[in-house]
Amino acid sequence: MSQNGARQPSREPVALSQKQRYISLLEDTGVPESEHPEYVSAVEAFLRALRPATLHALSTDAVSDYLERLCQRPDLEDEQVRRAIGALRLLLLQLTRTPAGQDVDWSGWLERRRAVSPETASSPSRAVDAPGTHTTVATGVPRIARAAQTFPILNELAAAVQQRRYSVRTEQSYIDWCNRFLAFCSDKEREQIEQADVQRFLRHLEEDCGLAPKTQSLAYNAVAFFFQHVLDKPLDGASVDRRRPQRQPPTMLEREEVKRLLETMSGSLGLMAHLLYGTGMRLMECVRLRVRDIDFEQRRISVRDRNGEKDRELPLPETLHERLRQHLQQVSAQYRDDLASGVATVSLPATVAGESPEAAREWAWQYVFPSAQLSRDPASGQVGRTHLHASSLQRALRSTAQSAQISTRVNAQALRDAFAIHVLESGCDIRTLQGLLGHTDIATTMRYARLGNRADLMQVSSPIDSI
Structure with a gap:
């Protein structure tokens, strides 16, 4: 101390x-x-x-x-x-x-x-783990989680998140941060909690816990949702002192470095790395691709937004066309074996699960990159395959970069950055790139243009060299 x-x-x-x-x-x-x-x-x-x-x-x-x-x-x-x-x-x-x-x-x-315990597997639920703590909130099941026992209001928060069809990961994060916020304000009743407590909480996270601005921003978003949809007291953002997280500059990978990296990778992880660089999609967008998202006839890949509001289409790289088709043939063989064993179910988006629950066993909804291990769906209790874990690809990229003697830090975002920079260098206009990357704000895409301009400046000869 x-x-x-x-x-x-x-x-x-x-x-x-x-x-x-x-x-x-x-x-x-x-x-x-x-x-x-x-x-x-x-x-x-x-x-x-x-x-x-x-x-x-x-x-x-x-x-x-x-x-x-x-x-x-x-x-x-x-x-x-x-x-x-x-x-x-x-x-x-x-x-x-x-x-x-x-x-x-x-x-x-x-x-x-x-996982869903045997006594609750028959009841649809979303088990929500609080990252970094012990808490689990399960709604609609007999078992009451410890966090909800301490703060029953968290059940209302979980219901509000689920009503808006947010992802399970978002629900986890919101439960975690609000659990910590309520523990921080444990000396107050529900009606006494106010905006000043949010300011004190964020100051505690920065000064006492030493958390980064980005993490503080996550905490604020969770607590702001809690205030607006549970306490019915929307926060006045201007009155809450919080630092805006600084954006990390895009990673500069040269074309030759990308080539060395991709040539060294093989199998499913290698194909995923090729897709990240070949299309510019985000890591989780690649991980969550489903068979129905690949259109070989039209040579395109559909990237689905979780809420169905910002779907976009990307061109399927010609060099990956046959490789991706062969990969899906292998996945199809595994799917048929799972189907015969009664374990060919996958999790579905909330809207689809409500209207067509039988789609969970259809080929079109299977993941393009399925996990090698079977798991139990927390929502339905059914056993099936989820997608590959994102950390598997991240580890493979790091280890391959070391083997290829690439000094730049390499991860999935670095391949997306490389796609954006190299596409701009090839003459793509900034608005088209914005659509390919799925950016809402053009200012986000402009980061790559500024980086390209900075590279051009480095090519200018200094006048001192001509003296």
Whole structure:
């Protein structure tokens, strides 16, 4: 602790001398005291397994590999795994603020072990895990989650989110942040909570927890939704002091670097990497592609917006046409085997699930990049295949970039950035690029144009060289 009470980042593993700091953090985030030993044990098991000299020396791959092993342990219940992931998230993101923790898709890992218990599987529900904490809210089922027991108003929040058909991941995030906000305001009744509390909460996240502006913005969005749709007191954004997160500049990958990277990758992950660079789609847009989204006759790919309001079409690269067709033939063979085994169901968008629930077994709705493992759908309780986990592609890109000796940081966004920059260099106008990338605001697309202009400036000869 510093003199003003703010936690400072630590560069040492959580030893006995730091255990009290970690327990204090658990108290701040609303984790019940009875669960503190389980959280501490999860951290100690993590440190025993990886034995880092310092936590800041950990790599993202090492953390992700450990989480992969954790998610595959059959001796642990789903809730135990989720608590362990939450324990590590608090350790790496808030207590020690290690660089490796910043690149981990914590919400995605929590989804890996989402399951419906046998006594509730017959009742449609959305199980919502609070990323970074222990909480689970399940609406429409007999089992009442701990968070809802502490703050029953969170059930109203979950219902409001589901009514607007937001994604499960958004629901997770909103439940998590509002749970923390209510714990922060635990000395007040529902009617007493006001905008000033939001300001104090955001200041606490910045000064005491040391969270980045982007994370603070996520917290604000969740609490603002809570105020507007649950408390019926819309926030006056101008009166809430919050910092706007700074945009990261686009990654500059040269064409030769992209070529070396893609030539080294193969299989499903290699095809996904080719699609990211070949079309400019976002990581999750690629991961969530369904068979019906590929139109070989018209040579186009349909990218579906979750709410169906901003769908767009992208040209299917000619060089990927046959490769993608062969890939779908392999997926089709797996689908037929699953169909014969009665496990060929996939999750559906809310509108489709309500009107045509039988579509969950149709070929058109299957994922283009299905997971190798079967899982249980939290909404229907049916066993089937979801899509590949996004972190699998991110890990493959990082390791391949290292093998190809590419010094630039490579991830899915870097391939999307490369697509945008190289398309502009080929003469594409900015408005067309905006449509291809799916940007609502042209200013977002202009970042790539400015980057191209900056590259042109670097080609100007200095007058001193001609003296």
